[in-house]
Amino acid sequence: MDSFDNLIAQADAADVSGWGFGWLDGRATEQRPSWGYHRLMSARLATVRSALDIQTGGGEVLDGAAQFPPTMAATESWAPNLALATRRLHPRGVVVVADPDEPPLPFGDDAFELVISRHPASIWWGEIARVLCPGGTYLAQHVGPESLKELYEWFLGPQRLAGLHARHPERESAMAREAGLRVLSARMERLRVEFFDIGAVVYFLRKVIWTVPGFTTDRYRDRLRALHEQIRGDGSFVTHSTRVLFEATLPTAVDRR
Numbered sequence: 001m002d003s004f005d006n007l008i009a010q011a012d013a014a015d016v017s018g019w020g021f022g023w024l025d026g027r028a029t030e031q032r033p034s035w036g037y038h039r040l041m042s043a044r045l046a047t048v049r050s051a052l053d054i055q056t057g058g059g060e061v062l063d064g065a066a067q068f069p070p071t072m073a074a075t076e077s078w079a080p081n082l083a084l085a086t087r088r089l090h091p092r093g094v095v096v097v098a099d100p101d102e103p104p105l106p107f108g109d110d111a112f113e114l115v116i117s118r119h120p121a122s123i124w125w126g127e128i129a130r131v132l133c134p135g136g137t138y139l140a141q142h143v144g145p146e147s148l149k150e151l152y153e154w155f156l157g158p159q160r161l162a163g164l165h166a167r168h169p170e171r172e173s174a175m176a177r178e179a180g181l182r183v184l185s186a187r188m189e190r191l192r193v194e195f196f197d198i199g200a201v202v203y204f205l206r207k208v209i210w211t212v213p214g215f216t217t218d219r220y221r222d223r224l225r226a227l228h229e230q231i232r233g234d235g236s237f238v239t240h241s242t243r244v245l246f247e248a249t250l251p252t253a254v255d256r257r
Helices: 004-013 037-045 079-092 125-131 149-156 169-178 198-207 221-234
Strands: 028-030 050-053 071-076 095-098 112-118 132-143 182-195 237-249
Touching: 004 198, 004 221, 037 112, 037 132, 071 079, 079 095, 112 125, 125 132, 125 169, 132 169, 149 221, 149 237, 169 182, 169 237, 182 198, 198 221, 221 237
Parallel strands: 050 071, 050 112, 071 095, 112 132
Antiparallel strands: 028 182, 132 237, 182 237
């Protein structure tokens, strides 16, 4: 195994733009949810005439779909990701729009038959309902409550919340219903995640910035060194992600009767 300092330096220098995780190949693994979001997303895109991908990142997930509807749009807020998504998706006819991840979405009412999103950082239910056509569907994979708890508590210590977690499927379902959506699925799974070296941990925390807010290698160097020693002794660090398959529809006037 490489030295602690070398692993930290390599991960600190790595490019974390976009939403691909190829840098972690052989250095970390994550169990996938049983439902296969990418397959579901691709199949649904082939059945509609208009769709929106919210918070597309670098467009990596959306670009994996075999077929897009005639009207296909995507939003992204972070400038490096926006540039990547534009280069990746424009040749396929996707309109990529800069959006600050705050209401309102830059589209008119009843604009899309399908709204999709994979791991949105924020979810504005009223805006999703507004841009959906009556009878349209929201299909997404959300990050669930206490995802990677073992990892973030290693750095932040025990985190205790009063009441239901903001990303709990029951709470999200209630918010979706308040916005006028009919919830069809809010299925959650807990999945094994394994890091095989400290560089993989650093890269992940630099990329998924909300896991440990304000993370830098200088700020958490002592905890990183301790984790490095644990990984050397145990062979890996194991944590668990939570994922939620969320599907909802906007009822038509007939459905509301």
